[in-house]
Amino acid sequence: MKRLIYRLWRLGGFAALARFLAQRRLKIVLYHGVCPSVEGLFNYRRKFIAPQSFERQITYFTRHYTILPLDEAVMRLYAGKLPPRALAITFDDGYRNNYEYAFPILKKYGVPATVFLATDFVFDNTPLWVDRLEHATAHGSESVYEKKGMDNRMRSEMKTLSEAEKIRRLEAIERKRGAALTDARADVRYAPLEPHMLEEMQKAGIAFGAHTKSHPILSRISLDDARTEITESIDVVKNICTLVSRVFAYPNGQPGDWTNDIEDMLIKHDFDSALTTVEGTNGASAPRMRLKRISMDDTDDWDSFVAAESGLRGILQELKKVWSY
Numbered sequence: 239m240k241r242l243i244y245r246l247w248r249l250g251g252f253a254a255l256a257r258f259l260a261q262r263r264l265k266i267v268l269y270h271g272v273c274p275s276v277e278g279l280f281n282y283r284r285k286f287i288a289p290q291s292f293e294r295q296i297t298y299f300t301r302h303y304t305i306l307p308l309d310e311a312v313m314r315l316y317a318g319k320l321p322p323r324a325l326a327i328t329f330d331d332g333y334r335n336n337y338e339y340a341f342p343i344l345k346k347y348g349v350p351a352t353v354f355l356a357t358d359f360v361f362d363n364t365p366l367w368v369d370r371l372e373h374a375t376a377h378g379s380e381s382v383y384e385k386k387g388m389d390n391r392m393r394s395e396m397k398t399l400s401e402a403e404k405i406r407r408l409e410a411i412e413r414k415r416g417a418a419l420t421d422a423r424a425d426v427r428y429a430p431l432e433p434h435m436l437e438e439m440q441k442a443g444i445a446f447g448a449h450t451k452s453h454p455i456l457s458r459i460s461l462d463d464a465r466t467e468i469t470e471s472i473d474v475v476k477n478i479c480t481l482v483s484r485v486f487a488y489p490n491g492q493p494g495d496w497t498n499d500i501e502d503m504l505i506k507h508d509f510d511s512a513l514t515t516v517e518g519t520n521g522a523s524a525p526r527m528r529l530k531r532i533s534m535d536d537t538d539d540w541d542s543f544v545a546a547e548s549g550l551r552g553i554l555q556e557l558k559k560v561w562s563y
């Protein structure tokens with residue numbers, strides 16, 4: 239049903255109309271990564287899209303939008319100087335595949351992007367917890383179908399736990415299944431960017447920003463710990479990178495994942511604005527510390543991509559919320 243609506247939306251010209259109506263608003267798209275499709279549990283949620291899909295999307299953006307570096311786009315948004323159909327490209331977390339598969343395409347089309355780094359992951363080799371879970375779940379005799387169900391269920395449960403409890407649960411799962419991803423570079427599929435890659439990317443106009451140290455949900459840890467996560471991550475990014483974004487990206491980024499105190503803290507630490515993962519576009523009155531994005535995860539299918547980029551998926555999500563009240 240969803241697929242049919244997406245297709246009718248695109249073929250009926252509604253996507254073009256929606257794009258026209260939103261042309262004064264800033265669209266910020268969010269990727270996690272790009273890598274070839276493989277069989278098995280790895281990337282079953284399609285947070286990394288295929289290189290062919292990514293290239294097709296980037297050429298589409300260059301044709302239908304004015305792509306700006308994120309910091310410039312945000313500055314222009316609030317100065318009332320946004321060009322029509324403005325779009326900025328972001329990546330979260332700092333996976334190595336951003337360099338291996340996305341960067342050659344960004345460079346080929348001369349397209350700027352900003353990558354938000356979870357600094358313990360990128361500079362200390364600490365794997366992200368979702369990857370540790372997927373890695374441990376993949377180890378076992380169940381079918382891939384069963385493993386997908388297990389991983390999904392455990393991930394949802396673990397998102398409701400405190401950070402400390404989440405890690406305890408994760409370690410228990412790893413022990414039980416006899417597979418623990420302790421070094422993020424041990425499995426190239428889950429590996430982070432290397433310093434020389436950052437350097438090369440910056441030369442081609444790719445900027446880097448802070449996305450905390452250990453990727454916790456900031457509202458679930460103490461304010462002191464949140465301060466450490468924020469200040470130490472931006473300090474590391476500033477020490478290592480030359481093209482540093484003044485924008486911050488909240489881990490997880492859904493309503494309730496950060497607080498007003500955290501917004502104040504970011505402003506005090508000289509951040510210009512902050513990105514959520516709340517679906518939508520931004521007008522000149524959008525709150526600086528709550529900028530919306532459009533997730534490009536799971537958009538290998540062209541109709542899904544157009545539904546996301548043109549705003550239909552966001553509309554349907556809103557309708558679903560109203561419907562469920």
Ligand SMILES: [Zn+2]
Nearest residue numbers: 330331489490
């Ligand atoms: Zn993230």
